[in-house]
Amino acid sequence: MTDDEILRLPFDIARHKAARYLDLEIMVAPNGTAVYALPSHQEFLIKRAMELHHWTREALMDACPPEFYGDFMRWLIPLAGGWIPVWPIGILDYPLTRPQVGLLRRLKLAGLYRGHIPASKKAAAGEAL
Numbered sequence: 001m002t003d004d005e006i007l008r009l010p011f012d013i014a015r016h017k018a019a020r021y022l023d024l025e026i027m028v029a030p031n032g033t034a035v036y037a038l039p040s041h042q043e044f045l046i047k048r049a050m051e052l053h054h055w056t057r058e059a060l061m062d063a064c065p066p067e068f069y070g071d072f073m074r075w076l077i078p079l080a081g082g083w084i085p086v087w088p089i090g091i092l093d094y095p096l097t098r099p100q101v102g103l104l105r106r107l108k109l110a111g112l113y114r115g116h117i118p119a120s121k122k123a124a125a126g127e128a129l
Helices: 003-007 011-018 043-054 057-063 074-081 100-108
Strands: 026-028 034-035 084-087
Touching: 003 100, 011 034, 026 043, 043 074, 043 084, 074 084, 084 100
Parallel strands: none
Antiparallel strands: 026 034, 026 084
């Protein structure tokens, strides 16, 4: 199976590990579901935000407050439903759900993720994981 064929399939840790030359570039939903970040993390978030808010790309760009011009993806994450971008070396500093934390742990155990795994939103608020 080629890397392009793998990218068209749902994300699977074992299948991804078998693809030696494929970098871990995924998006993780609040429920822990992962998909490949196609065509990129930012474009994935833009598309999701446009769909959720029924905005055109121009309307989305116009809605971005000036204070987020330099931190656009942090602004996009909640607008896109809380999907987080994941790279092999880490994630953005953004509050995670328990399922997102769980997937990061599984990725780390599989040797695909080398970044920090923060506590979930609930754990950060004082509840046990």
